[in-house]
Amino acid sequence: MPAARRVTKPRIRTADTTRASVSFPSDVYEELERIAESKKVSLAWVVREAAEKYVADQWPLLGKPRGGR
Numbered sequence: 001m002p003a004a005r006r007v008t009k010p011r012i013r014t015a016d017t018t019r020a021s022v023s024f025p026s027d028v029y030e031e032l033e034r035i036a037e038s039k040k041v042s043l044a045w046v047v048r049e050a051a052e053k054y055v056a057d058q059w060p061l062l063g064k065p066r067g068g069r
Helices: 026-039 043-058
Strands: none
């Protein structure tokens, strides 16, 4: 049985945000939950952090791409 899902308050941000629905293989999702629990943050925070690092690695000299590819 999967662990109970964490309920968090929406974060207030000054930048625009977009909500996305993402599906993960069960083993990846369980590991993300373990990471979030160990860091005492939400699973969403872990996924955002990973996505931001991935984007930075793809665009190392330019920074984050703005408004498209």
